Amino acid sequence: MKISREDVLGVAQLAHLELAPEEVETYRAQLDEILAYIGKLQELDVASVEPMTQMLPRTAGGATPAGAEPELRDDVLLPCNVGEAVLAEAPDAARPFFRVPKVIER
Amino acid sequence: MTAAPTWTITSVRDALLAKKTSAHELVKDFYDQIERRNPELNAFLALCPERAYAQAGRVDAAITKGQPLPPLAGVPVAVKDVISAQGVRTTCGSKILENYTPPYDATAIERLEKAGAVVLGKTNCDEFAMGSSNENSAYGPVRNPVALDRVPGGSSGGSAAAVAAGLAVVALGTDTGGSIRQPGAYCGIPALMPTYGRVSRYGLIAFASSLDRIGPFATNISDTATVISVTAGYDSNDSTSAAVAVPDYLAEIEKPVLGLRIGVPEDYFGAGLDPEVKTKVQAGISLLEKLGCKRVPLKMPHTDYAIATYYIVATAEASSNLARYDGVRYGLRVQGNTLMEMYRKTRERGFGPEVKRRIMLGTYALSSGYYDAYYLRAQKVRSLIARDFASAFEKVDAIVTPTTPTAAFKLGEKTADPLQMYLADIYTVTGSLAGVPGISVPCGKTATGLPIGMQIFGSHFDEARILQLARAFEKAGGFSI
Numbered sequence: 001m002k003i004s005r006e007d008v009l010g011v012a013q014l015a016h017l018e019l020a021p022e023e024v025e026t027y028r029a030q031l032d033e034i035l036a037y038i039g040k041l042q043e044l045d046v047a048s049v050e051p052m053t054q055m056l057p058r059t060a061g062g063a064t065p066a067g068a069e070p071e072l073r074d075d076v077l078l079p080c081n082v083g084e085a086v087l088a089e090a091p092d093a094a095r096p097f098f099r100v101p102k103v104i105e106r
Numbered sequence: 107m108t109a110a111p112t113w114t115i116t117s118v119r120d121a122l123l124a125k126k127t128s129a130h131e132l133v134k135d136f137y138d139q140i141e142r143r144n145p146e147l148n149a150f151l152a153l154c155p156e157r158a159y160a161q162a163g164r165v166d167a168a169i170t171k172g173q174p175l176p177p178l179a180g181v182p183v184a185v186k187d188v189i190s191a192q193g194v195r196t197t198c199g200s201k202i203l204e205n206y207t208p209p210y211d212a213t214a215i216e217r218l219e220k221a222g223a224v225v226l227g228k229t230n231c232d233e234f235a236m237g238s239s240n241e242n243s244a245y246g247p248v249r250n251p252v253a254l255d256r257v258p259g260g261s262s263g264g265s266a267a268a269v270a271a272g273l274a275v276v277a278l279g280t281d282t283g284g285s286i287r288q289p290g291a292y293c294g295i296p297a298l299m300p301t302y303g304r305v306s307r308y309g310l311i312a313f314a315s316s317l318d319r320i321g322p323f324a325t326n327i328s329d330t331a332t333v334i335s336v337t338a339g340y341d342s343n344d345s346t347s348a349a350v351a352v353p354d355y356l357a358e359i360e361k362p363v364l365g366l367r368i369g370v371p372e373d374y375f376g377a378g379l380d381p382e383v384k385t386k387v388q389a390g391i392s393l394l395e396k397l398g399c400k401r402v403p404l405k406m407p408h409t410d411y412a413i414a415t416y417y418i419v420a421t422a423e424a425s426s427n428l429a430r431y432d433g434v435r436y437g438l439r440v441q442g443n444t445l446m447e448m449y450r451k452t453r454e455r456g457f458g459p460e461v462k463r464r465i466m467l468g469t470y471a472l473s474s475g476y477y478d479a480y481y482l483r484a485q486k487v488r489s490l491i492a493r494d495f496a497s498a499f500e501k502v503d504a505i506v507t508p509t510t511p512t513a514a515f516k517l518g519e520k521t522a523d524p525l526q527m528y529l530a531d532i533y534t535v536t537g538s539l540a541g542v543p544g545i546s547v548p549c550g551k552t553a554t555g556l557p558i559g560m561q562i563f564g565s566h567f568d569e570a571r572i573l574q575l576a577r578a579f580e581k582a583g584g585f586s587i
Contacts (some may be wrong), residue, residue, distance in 0.1 A: 008466070015425060015469040016432070016446070017462055018454040030524055031467060037525055038414040041483050044490070051485035052492055055302045055316055055346070055541045073342045085209035091439035098434050101445050 002039075003032045111272035115181050115329045118275060122169055122180050129162035129169075129180035133224055136182045140226070140273050148248050149258075149267040151187050153227035154194045158182075161224045177332055179222030184274035186265045187228040188235050189320065190309040191215050194225075198311050199233040199243040199261075202456025203437045212309025213341045214278060214320050221336040226274055229264030233458045234428065235280055235313045237261045238288060238530040241521055242460040249517070252294055252557060256514040259289030262323070266293040269323045276333050277323045282314050283416050284510075284534025286321045287546035291509035291559020294548045296330050296576060297323050301567045302541035303348035305334075306341030314423035315346075317416075317538050327577040330545070331355035334569060350567045358570035359577040364398035366575065368562075369502035373409040374533055380512040383558050386550040386587060387508045390560045393584050394506065394575065402502050406494040409536055411487050413528055416535040418471045418484035424461075425468030431456060463524060488539050495540040499565040504572055507533050509546040509559030533561060543569045547576045548585040560584075 008028045012019050019027065087093040092100075113132075121127045127135075137155060144150050165180040185191065188198045190208035197203045215225060232242035240248040240263025248263040250256040251271035258267040262279030266289035269277045279286040281299035290297020298321045305320045312318060322333035335356065340349040370391055375384060395401050433439035433452030440455050442448035457465070471480035498505055511532060520527045537544040542563050549560035560579075564572040579585070 003470075007470070011466045011470045011473065014473060015465045016429075016449040016453055017457070017465065018450040019462075027463060027466060030463060031470070033525055034417065034467060034528075035470075038418060038480070041411060041414050041418075041487055042479075044408075044411065044487060046483060046486035046490070049486040049489050051482055052488040052539075053485065072345070082209050086435070089206060089209070089436040091433060091437070100434055101442060101448055103445050 002035045003028055111269065111275070111325045113272070113275045114326060115178065115275060115332050118181050119175065119179065122165070122175070125169075129165035129224065130159060132180060133158050133162045133182060133226070136226055136273065143271055143273060146249060146254065147251060147267050147271060147273075148246050149229055149264040149271065149273060150184065150227045151197060151199070151230050151245055151264070152195045154191070154225060157194065158224050158226055161219060165222055165224070176220070176222040177336060178218060181223050181275050182226050183218055183223045184226055184229045184265055184268040184277040185215060186231050186262050186277070186279045188231060188280055188311045188313070189214060189278060190311065191225065191228065194228060196228060196311070197245070198235070199231045199245060200456065200458065200461070201244045201438060202431050202452070206437050208309070210309060213306035213343060214337050215309065217337050218278070229262070229268055229277060231264055232261035233461050234311070234424070235261040235282055235285055236424070236460050236464055238284065238527050239515070239520065240264065240289075241517065242458060244458055247517055250293060250514050253514065253555070255516055256556065257292065257517055259292035259514065261285040263289050265323050266290055266295065266297065269293070269325060270295050275324075276329055278320055278337075279323055280310060281319050281321055281538065282317045282420060283538050284531040286323065287509050287534050287544055287559065287561060288531060290323060290546040292514035292557065294551070294557030295323055295325055296327055296545060296547050297321070298330050298334060298545045298569070298573075299537070299543060300334060300338065300569055301348075301543040303346055304350075304543070304567065304569065305337045306339075306344040306347045308341055308343035312427040314420040315427065316423060317420055327359055327547075327573060327580050328356065330576075331359050331573050348567070353570050355570055355573055359573045361574050362398070363394070363575055363578040366399045366504065366571070367402050367502040368394055368399045368575070369402045369404040369498050369505040371404040371406040371409065371498070371505060371507060373406050374507035378511050378529075378532070379508060382552045383508050383510070383512060386558045387560050389587050390549040390579065390584055391506055393582055393587060394579060397578050397582055399575070404498050404502065404505065406498060406536070408487065408490045408494050412491055412536045412539060413532055415484045415487045415491065416531070416539060417467065417528060418480050419488060419539070421464040421468030422471050422481050423468070425465045425472065428461065428465055460524070491536055492540040495537070495542055495563070495565075503564075504575055505563040507561045507563070509533060509561040513552050513556035513558055537563050542566055543572060545572050545576050547579055550587040
C-alpha cells in the first residue's frame with residue numbers, strides 16, 4: 001500500500017476538495033492501484049536524461065523546423081472591453097467586483 | 107440500425123451550387139435528424155439554431171449573388187463542448203459549468219465560420235475531456251451509433267458519434283491522450299490529431315496544456331484535409347501556436363505514396379492486442395506495401411511506459427488548470443461561511459468522480475516530497491518517449507500501429523476500474539506525449555461488425571504525409587478491408 005487514508009485527506013485539502021466519508025476509501029484504493037502501476041517508471045535509469053519541459057519539436061540532432069520557435073507579438077495594448085460580459089457570468093457580482101465571503105476577520 | 111452519413115463537404119458544395127438545396131434547408135434537415143436521433147445517442151448537449159440559421163442565411167445570400175464560396179460554405183459542423191462559442195452554453199460535460207456561456211469565440215470556431223461552416227451545436231464529452239468512453243459526462247453517456255450497447259469512445263465521443271451517425275458533416279474534437287483518435291476508431295471514421303501547436307487553442311478550455319490539441323472528425327480524408335486547412339496556422343492569441351507554413355493539404359493528399367517508408371514498431375503489437383484488431387491492422391499495413399510503401403520494422407522501447415508517464419503529466423497539469431473553478435468568477439457557486447468553505451463545497455458539488463480522482467493524483471504527484479519521484483521522473487521518461495519518435499523518423503516517413511487494443515467496449519464494462527479504462531489509450535498516448543500528429547483511419551470490422559482503427563503517426567508538422575497515406579489507403583479500399 002503506497003497511499004493511506006491520511007494521504008487522501010491531505011491531498012483533498014491541498015486541492016480544495018471536500019470528500020464524503022464513504023468516498024475516502026474508494027479514492028484511496030483507486031489511487032493506490034494507479035500509483036502502483038505508475039511505479040513502473042522507477043524501472044528506468046533516467047539519471048542522465050533531461051526532463052521534457054517544452055513542446056518544441058526537436059530531431060535527434062536537435063534541429064527545430066522553421067517557425068516552430070515561439071512567436072511573440074508586439075507588446076501593444078489592444079482594446080478588450082469584455083468586463084460587462086465577464087461579470088454577467090459571475091455567480092455574485094457587485095460591479096465592477098466579484099463578491100465573495102469575507103476573507104479578513106476583524 | 108443507423109442512417110449512414112450521406113453528406114460530405116464536396117457534396118454539400120455541389121448541391122448548393124446546383125441549387126438542389128439551400129444552406130437553410132440543409133440546416134433544417136440536420137436539426138430534424140438530430141431531433142430524431144439525439145434522444146437515443148445523446149451526442150449533442152446544446153444546439154444553436156439562431157446562430158446556425160443566421161450563418162446559413164449569409165451563405166444563401168452569397169450564392170444568390172453569385173459570389174465565390176469559401177471552402178466550408180453551408181457545411182453543418184458540430185463542436186466539442188470544451189471549445190468556447192460566444193453565447194452558446196459551454197459545459198465541458200461538467201456540472202461546475204452547467205450554466206456557463208462564454209463571452210467570446212474560440213479561434214478554431216471563428217476560422218470555421220469564416221470559411222462558411224454552419225455550427226449546429228455543442229457535443230457531449232467526458233467531463234473536462236477526462237475519459238476514454240464518454241461515460242464521465244455529467245449529462246449522461248453517448249451511445250455508439252454503430253452498436254448502441256457500446257461506448258463511442260472518449261473523450262470526444264459526442265463529436266465522433268455525431269459524424270458517424272450523419273448528424274454533422276464534420277466535427278471538432280480535442281485530443282489529450284487519444285480523445286480524437288480513439289473515438290474515431292470506435293465509431294469507424296477518420297479522426298486527426300494535428301501536431302502540438304498546429305491549431306490555435308485560444309478558447310479551448312484547458313485540461314492538460316502540454317498535451318491538448320484540437321482536430322477534426324470527418325467521413326473521408328478529403329474532408330479531413332479541408333477542415334485542417336481551415337483551422338491550422340499561427341494565432342497571435344495563442345502563444346503556443348506555431349508559425350509553421352500550412353501546406354495545401356488537398357493537393358498533398360493526392361500525391362503518390364510509392365517509396366514512402368512506413369515504420370511498424372513491434373512494441374505496438376504485443377500482449378493485450380486483440381487478435382482480430384491485430385489481423386486487420388496487419389492486413390492494412392500489407393495493403394500500404396502493395397501500394398508501394400516500404401515497410402521498416404522498428405523498436406520504440408519506451409512505449410510500455412507511456413500510460414504511466416501520461417497519467418502523471420496530464421493529471422499534474424489538470425490539477426493546476428482546474429484550480430480556477432472556485433465559484434468566484436463563473437460557473438457553479440455553493441455558498442459557504444468562509445471563502446475556503448465556498449471553494450470546497452463548490453468543487454465537491456461541481457466536479458464528478460473522475461475529475462476529482464485526477465485532480466488528487468496530480469496534486470499528489472506535484473506535492474512536496476513526491477515531486478522528484480513522480481512528476482520530474484515522468485517528464486524525463488517523456489523525453490525518452492519523444493526520443494523514440496525522433497529516432498524513428500530518421501528512418502521512416504510515418505509510423506503505422508493499431509489505434510486501440512480492442513474495438514469499442516460495452517457501456518459500463520470498465521467504469522468500476524479506472525486503471526483498465528486508462529489502458530484503452532495505450533497506443534495513442536505515446537504520440538500525445540511526443541507532440542507529433544496522428545490519424546486514425548477505419549481498417550475493417552470485427553466479426554461482430556465493430557469498427558477497427560489503424561493509426562498513422564507523422565513527424566512534427568508533417569500532417570500532409572499521414573493524410574497522403576490515409577488517402578491512398580482509403581482509395582485502395584482499406585477502410586473496409
